[in-house]
Amino acid sequence: MRSLVWPAIEAYAEAHSATESEVCRALREETYRSMDLPQMVVGPLEGALLKVMAHLVRATRVLEIGTFTGYSALCLAEALPAEGRVLTCEIDPDAAAIATNYFAKSPHGRKIELRMGPALETL
Template sequence: MPDFLVDEAIEDYAFVNTRAEPPLLQELIDQTNLNMGWPQKLSGRLVGRTLKMLAALVQPKQALEIGMFTGYSALSIAEGMPEDGKLICCETNPRAIEFAKGFYDRSEHGHKIEVIFGRALDTLETLDVELDFTFIDADKRNYLNYYERVKEMTRPGGLIVLDNVLWSGKVVQPESDIDDILVETNHRIANDPDVENVFLTVRDGLNVVRKLG
């Protein structure tokens, strides 16, 4: 699995020339690297600032994150949301939830975030909301299931953003079931008459999807 899908110097240049995240998020990165397994699951500055920018443009009152990990992307999204916005985060790792809540309690945007423990597909069946914005970054085997269910819940004009859609480049030459699911998800979105999308080669790939009316 390559660390960089584009030239490392270009990746570094983009990082340096993107406005830095707030100090609390920089601390969250450091503490995740020190104390949590799989710290590479963090979204990182380029994805995080993209999410914050998109949320600031959409101004979602009802938002969803599937796959929260230690809270970097959730706080990035919440930063761009209106003061009365609500972000529901689905997560199955109790330790990650405890870690993230410590940072939510210290953030001026933490009051916007509600964490629900459990399988996201089960949680989605309990929610009675019309979504303005969703970020999907969880188990890849369910990516297509997440997309289809979230699309049903999203208002016309709402955004769905899927992370890791390049899957370290494996979508170009798929070899496993998970690779195939990512390929199928990307193909389904590109050919879905209910949406328009742009596939961005940011970090490990972001698919930004807008539901049509």
């Protein structure tokens, strides 16, 4: 499969980005082992970018529409202050089960509320 980013640029970004947490790494690997479309998961570089953006705007609350297996929600929760909250919505029970499992494994998981069902019902 052809990459959207030049390999040299991707290697530079990986070398100069924050390292992925152990829980996020395990979640990403589980997603690739068990989901039909694992390429939907946010990767380490995108996760690092989400963390930077959350820090830059001093986010304390995040609304995520589409949890998938929870990688981006975990990244955002890691970036939020102790009182921060991530509200994330998901319609796929299999993806939500994986997300819930990994939220429970993370010290930042307590900041995340996953709501099952269409996002319009949550909003």
